[in-house]
Amino acid sequence: MNAGVGSQMNATEAATNSQAASALQVSDLHAFYGESHILHGVSFEVKRGELITLLGRNGAGRTTTLKAILGLTGKRTGSIKINSAEAIGLAPHKIARLGIGYCPEERGIFSSLSCEENLLLLPMVGKNGMSVDELYTMFPNLKERRLSQGTRLSGGEQQMLAMARILRTGADILLLDEITEGLAPVIVQTLGRVIRALKAKGFTIIMVEQNFRFAAPLADRHYVMEHGKIAAVVERHELAAKTEMLHEFLGV
Amino acid sequence: MTEIFGVPTQALWGQLMIGLVNGSFYAMLSLGLAVIFGMLNVVNFAHGAFYMMGAFFSWMLLNFLGIGYWWSLLLAPIGVALVGIVIEKTMLRWLYQLDHLYGLLLTFGIALIIEGIFRDQYGVSGQPYDLPEIFKGAFDLGFMMLPKYRAWVIVACLAICFATWFVIERTRLGSYLRAGTENPKLVQAFGINVPLMVTLTYAFGVGLAGLGGVLAAPVYQVNPLMGSNIVIVVFAVVVIGGMGSILGAILTGIALGLIEGLTKVFYPEASATVVFIIMAIVLLIRPAGLFGREK
Numbered sequence: 001m002n003a004g005v006g007s008q009m010n011a012t013e014a015a016t017n018s019q020a021a022s023a024l025q026v027s028d029l030h031a032f033y034g035e036s037h038i039l040h041g042v043s044f045e046v047k048r049g050e051l052i053t054l055l056g057r058n059g060a061g062r063t064t065t066l067k068a069i070l071g072l073t074g075k076r077t078g079s080i081k082i083n084s085a086e087a088i089g090l091a092p093h094k095i096a097r098l099g100i101g102y103c104p105e106e107r108g109i110f111s112s113l114s115c116e117e118n119l120l121l122l123p124m125v126g127k128n129g130m131s132v133d134e135l136y137t138m139f140p141n142l143k144e145r146r147l148s149q150g151t152r153l154s155g156g157e158q159q160m161l162a163m164a165r166i167l168r169t170g171a172d173i174l175l176l177d178e179i180t181e182g183l184a185p186v187i188v189q190t191l192g193r194v195i196r197a198l199k200a201k202g203f204t205i206i207m208v209e210q211n212f213r214f215a216a217p218l219a220d221r222h223y224v225m226e227h228g229k230i231a232a233v234v235e236r237h238e239l240a241a242k243t244e245m246l247h248e249f250l251g252v
Numbered sequence: 253m254t255e256i257f258g259v260p261t262q263a264l265w266g267q268l269m270i271g272l273v274n275g276s277f278y279a280m281l282s283l284g285l286a287v288i289f290g291m292l293n294v295v296n297f298a299h300g301a302f303y304m305m306g307a308f309f310s311w312m313l314l315n316f317l318g319i320g321y322w323w324s325l326l327l328a329p330i331g332v333a334l335v336g337i338v339i340e341k342t343m344l345r346w347l348y349q350l351d352h353l354y355g356l357l358l359t360f361g362i363a364l365i366i367e368g369i370f371r372d373q374y375g376v377s378g379q380p381y382d383l384p385e386i387f388k389g390a391f392d393l394g395f396m397m398l399p400k401y402r403a404w405v406i407v408a409c410l411a412i413c414f415a416t417w418f419v420i421e422r423t424r425l426g427s428y429l430r431a432g433t434e435n436p437k438l439v440q441a442f443g444i445n446v447p448l449m450v451t452l453t454y455a456f457g458v459g460l461a462g463l464g465g466v467l468a469a470p471v472y473q474v475n476p477l478m479g480s481n482i483v484i485v486v487f488a489v490v491v492i493g494g495m496g497s498i499l500g501a502i503l504t505g506i507a508l509g510l511i512e513g514l515t516k517v518f519y520p521e522a523s524a525t526v527v528f529i530i531m532a533i534v535l536l537i538r539p540a541g542l543f544g545r546e547k
């Protein structure tokens with residue numbers, strides 16, 4: 001697979017936007033599933049064009065943070081600003097239209113849709129979506145398999161499809177939940193190239209990762225979550241100094 | 253006169269034709285039920301009441317407003333769909349998170365209320381709906397006479413069923429419906445207005461029942477009980493075909509209409525129960541239905 005990205009966002013435009021503007025600002029976010037209180041005041045901010053990760057052990061609340069941003073949990077309180085618009089009171093379909101693309105942990109490929117129907121399902125949420133041709137150049141396997149039922153695709157192909165379909169929508173903020181989980185090293189490498197290319201094009205990316213070795217070289221900043229809170233923040237340049245601490249938090 | 257197993261072929265063809273007419277209605281109603289169940293997770297017990305309502309709207313359009321058959325094919329289903337929208341938005345909406353049973357009970361109650369209103373107004377005797385001129389008479393097929401209106405009903409129902417299947421399985425619009433049936437939350441998180449889609453799906457499903465009622469009005473009499481008579485069989489059809497399977501609902505509906513017709517010829521005593529006997533056997537062998545997927 002090749003990870004070349006076609007022309008998408010004007011480089012200078014992306015550079016000027018990326019100065020100080022905040023793409024996503026989460027403040028004192030609490031979220032519930034029914035009666036259970038899962039997030040206890042999560043706060044973080046991601047500037048345009050930044051790539052951050054949410055790290056943590058199983059059950060720390062990373063997926064829940066993404067779902068709360070998207071409006072997929074039960075009750076939520078606090079503030080979530082997406083491209084400067086407040087999203088806490090919005091219905092999920094309106095939140096997506098603020099420019100968010102979501103790649104769920106379980107990939108969410110629809111089994112009753114063909115590969116191409118999955119790709120075309122998502123509505124446009126921004127201006128600069130990639131064309132289907134560009135996406136097929138980026139992920140050639142998807143072109144070969146475009147008529148196959150969604151769940152007949154291999155794990156790697158499903159992951160590529162889950163990525164490709166949000167790139168088509170023009171979303172400029174990507175929420176990616178454990179995209180490397182269960183994939184062969186070659187495919188993980190390909191995904192690494194894709195992520196790097198997307199970052200270069202000015203996308204804002206929030207990644208939930210178990211695979212720290214995958215995430216470390218890509219991210220500008222790491223947030224470590226524990227018990228539904230942010231327990232530590234590690235900037236890219238602090239990585240070497242704080243490796244010990246990270247290992248302790250992540251239990252590796 | 254020629255005979256097959258001691259049955260005159262005339263009678264055999266006649267019953268098969270009636271079976272095909274009934275089967276067409278079963279197909280159309282169970283199709284709507286399957287679509288609604290897939291998207292809303294609600295077993296719409298009011299389906300028969302909406303079918304009856306469609307027939308009555310058509311009768312009212314003709315008798316009160318002088319609006320004829322062709323326009324009522326369009327207007328009566330729209331009227332029924334509007335009633336469906338009100339019910340979905342004000343009542344059904346609150347039940348999606350709960351067990352199937354609640355939706356079933358609510359729609360059962362709604363069916364009783366709708367039927368009660370029409371019974372109160374029109375009693376239980378049927379109101380005749382005159383055939384439009386163009387459908388009077390019959391085609392002579394040589395081996396049997398085929399009344400023109402029955403031929404039209406069969407063709408119209410099959411065309412509508414096929415069109416619905418095509419839209420759901422082969423078009424962009426249908427891909428929203430299929431995806432929404434699988435994982436509505438995710439579809440909404442991608443930016444699609446799922447609550448609106450759910451409302452429109454319900455409106456479409458009950459509108460289809462209403463359209464069935466309009467087509468049925470000249471065949472059977474327009475009667476407040478016509479819905480509850482047919483809906484029991486239609487539920488059996490859906491159980492046999494498998495809840496939520498579009499193609500299954502259509503094929504099973506037609507097949508069971510034909511089987512009923514055949515039973516009337518060869519063993520009339522069983523004609524009212526044969527559908528339920530088949531249902532029991534299918535449930536024993538394939539609990540998810542002939543076309544259903546095991547969950």
Ligand SMILES: Nc1ncnc2c1ncn2[C@@H]1O[C@H](COP(=O)(O)OP(=O)(O)OP(=O)(O)O)[C@@H](O)[C@H]1O
Pocket residue numbers: 033036038056057058059060061062063064065105
């Ligand atoms: N639908 C749900 N209903 C109730 N509780 C839930 C639900 N989903 C998750 N939880 C609980 O919320 C907590 C956080 O879960 P979450 O999925 O956010 O963890 P995570 O950090 O993504 O971990 P991982 O994906 O590695 O398991 C866990 O204790 C989990 O049991």
Ligand SMILES: [Mg+2]
Pocket residue numbers: 062063064105177208
């Ligand atoms: Mg998770």
